Amino acid sequence: MSQFKVKKTVAEINEKIKQGQAVVVTAEEMIGITKELGPVQAARKVDVVTTGTFGIMCSSGAFLNFGHAKPRIKASRVYLNRVEAYAGVAAVDCYIGAAQPREDDPLNKVFPGRFRYGGGHVIEDLVAGREVHLEATAYGTDCYPSRSHEARMKLKDFRDGFLFNPRNGYQNYNCAVNLSKKTIYTYMGILRPDCSNANYSTSGQLSPLLNDPFYRTIGIGTRIFLGGGIGYVVGPGTQHDPGVKRSENGVVMGGAGTIAVMGNLKGMSSKFLRGASITGYGCSLNVGIGIPIPILDEEMARFTGISDDEIFVPVADYGYDYPEGSGGPLTHVTYGQLKTGEVTIDGKKVTTAPLSSYSAALEIAETLKDWIRSGKFLLGEAQETLPSIAFEGFGD
Amino acid sequence: MKSENVLLIFRSNIMYKPLIYRLSKDFDIIFNILEAKILPRREGRILLELRGEEDQLLKGVTFLEENRVVVEHLSDKVWREEDLCVHCGACTGLCPTGALSLVRPKMEVVFDVNKCVACGMCGLACPFGAMKDITLFDPFAEGRTVN
Numbered sequence: 105m106s107q108f109k110v111k112k113t114v115a116e117i118n119e120k121i122k123q124g125q126a127v128v129v130t131a132e133e134m135i136g137i138t139k140e141l142g143p144v145q146a147a148r149k150v151d152v153v154t155t156g157t158f159g160i161m162c163s164s165g166a167f168l169n170f171g172h173a174k175p176r177i178k179a180s181r182v183y184l185n186r187v188e189a190y191a192g193v194a195a196v197d198c199y200i201g202a203a204q205p206r207e208d209d210p211l212n213k214v215f216p217g218r219f220r221y222g223g224g225h226v227i228e229d230l231v232a233g234r235e236v237h238l239e240a241t242a243y244g245t246d247c248y249p250s251r252s253h254e255a256r257m258k259l260k261d262f263r264d265g266f267l268f269n270p271r272n273g274y275q276n277y278n279c280a281v282n283l284s285k286k287t288i289y290t291y292m293g294i295l296r297p298d299c300s301n302a303n304y305s306t307s308g309q310l311s312p313l314l315n316d317p318f319y320r321t322i323g324i325g326t327r328i329f330l331g332g333g334i335g336y337v338v339g340p341g342t343q344h345d346p347g348v349k350r351s352e353n354g355v356v357m358g359g360a361g362t363i364a365v366m367g368n369l370k371g372m373s374s375k376f377l378r379g380a381s382i383t384g385y386g387c388s389l390n391v392g393i394g395i396p397i398p399i400l401d402e403e404m405a406r407f408t409g410i411s412d413d414e415i416f417v418p419v420a421d422y423g424y425d426y427p428e429g430s431g432g433p434l435t436h437v438t439y440g441q442l443k444t445g446e447v448t449i450d451g452k453k454v455t456t457a458p459l460s461s462y463s464a465a466l467e468i469a470e471t472l473k474d475w476i477r478s479g480k481f482l483l484g485e486a487q488e489t490l491p492s493i494a495f496e497g498f499g500d
Numbered sequence: 501m502k503s504e505n506v507l508l509i510f511r512s513n514i515m516y517k518p519l520i521y522r523l524s525k526d527f528d529i530i531f532n533i534l535e536a537k538i539l540p541r542r543e544g545r546i547l548l549e550l551r552g553e554e555d556q557l558l559k560g561v562t563f564l565e566e567n568r569v570v571v572e573h574l575s576d577k578v579w580r581e582e583d584l585c586v587h588c589g590a591c592t593g594l595c596p597t598g599a600l601s602l603v604r605p606k607m608e609v610v611f612d613v614n615k616c617v618a619c620g621m622c623g624l625a626c627p628f629g630a631m632k633d634i635t636l637f638d639p640f641a642e643g644r645t646v647n
């Protein structure tokens with residue numbers, strides 16, 4: 105670790121950002137720069153690489169405080185546009201989870217269900233400045249006598265609202281196929297029988313955690329682009345697993361690292377927080393995240409310089425294996441191959457489709473780049489990085 | 501040359517009337533049968549891709565209509581709410597005709613309405629309700645959107 109030729113600190117880079125002198129590029133641009141200059145020169149030249157991703161991220165939600173009513177209420181049940189928010193937090197605090205469907209939703213009774221409105225849509229409505237209908241009920245106490253409370257509220261009427269997503273930004277993910285004999289409706293989209301189509305969900309070379317595969321710079325306190333506003337990494341996400349198999353370049357070959365993130369809803373935009381309805385599966389939220397990666401040394405330049413062709417994605421069967429929790433990956437393909445629109449699995453040509461928007465991911469990385477260049481967005485130094493494992497080095 | 505997809509509905513009284521060949525014979529229209537089915541209530545449905553000069557296409561369709569064939573122009577049936585589309589691409593793997601496709605390397609999703617056969621698949625696949633369709637007729641594809 106000590107033999108690096110280039111050594112920079114986050115504080116030094118922040119100084120440059122303040123002076124408007126930092127060199128900031130997107131992870132897409134960094135690929136060419138590293139290739140052309142080599143990692144050492146690239147690390148000398150570039151200070152920050154911006155990343156982005158915009159995909160469906162379950163395990164998202166928002167804490168909302170709707171303010172004290174007169175008379176006071178200690179809500180035990182809370183509904184927003186008839187979507188239940190968890191009220192067992194405090195008197196007027198609740199947590200609206202992205203995956204919660206509306207009360208009267210037919211779910212999968214008529215299969216496949218459409219899940220047209222849920223917690224993710226409530227969050228989108230709030231951020232878009234639209235009014236939501238709040239209904240709270242309570243059992244009544246001496247200090248909180250009211251038993252019911254109703255109001256039409258916009259986000260600005262809530263005392264506090266912040267997005268708190270326990271698991272976002274999966275470092276890599278499965279490519280899903282269906283080896284069974286019938287069409288299935290999954291969180292990885294609609295999969296036709298006999299391995300006829302393959303869906304994948306990652307922004308690949310632009311993806312935040314794939315650009316810092318050992319989380320050297322990412323951890324609690326990392327300042328990020330979140331839902332169009334500013335947010336923070338608050339720790340490893342649930343199911344964070346640095347121990348997943350890696351290829352020689354250190355890049356994980358399956359779902360591995362995750363982050364928990366948080367940010368003030370009141371600065372976010374419905375362009376980057378979109379309620380999602382996944383046919384046959386449920387409701388969710390599409391979240392836009394961008395993480396700036398400080399190029400502290402040539403190793404970071406090399407990590408951020410990886411391209412889609414160097415990222416391996418496991419192909420998993422969602423017909424039998426995944427639901428049963430059995431079996432391993434059928435094979436690995438690269439993200440570069442997936443992006444062409446066709447891959448070969450077991451000798452068969454299969455149509456591929458992304459679920460996560462690459463063009464929006466690029467827009468996020470570009471926006472973050474502009475923010476940093478303008479000097480108004482400084483890097484947040486991680487107080488503790490995410491749990492990781494040792495990197496043996498590139499072996500050359 | 502213009503190309504468009506139409507759905508022809510033949511009620512049982514005209515089902516076996518030889519009409520389609522006249523499109524090429526009288527109007528110089530190249531047609532390509534995308535799918536055809538006879539429904540249980542003895543109604544024939546044919547999805548056709550028509551290619552020809554614009555005025556000839558119009559005349560051909562008018563000819564069919566005069567012969568009591570119901571002609572549905574599929575490009576009127578499906579549209580995309582541009583504001584709702586996030587260009588994720590989820591619909592592109594399921595669209596049977598390539599009407600929805602990704603433009604590389606930017607990975608933006610384009611919708612070519614003239615290639616659409618109004619199967620409704622994208623309506624099911626899109627998580628954001630960006631693909632709208634009018635539910636007018638019985639589907640050929642499984643899982644057609646039902647409101």
Ligand code: SF4
Pocket residue numbers: 578594595596597598599600615616617618619620621622623631
């Ligand atoms: S309805 Fe949608 S999926 Fe079907 S052909 Fe048209 S665009 Fe493609």
Ligand code: SF4
Pocket residue numbers: 580584585586587588589590591592600609625626627628629630631
């Ligand atoms: S699935 Fe919907 S949002 Fe995604 S590209 Fe297709 S139309 Fe656009």
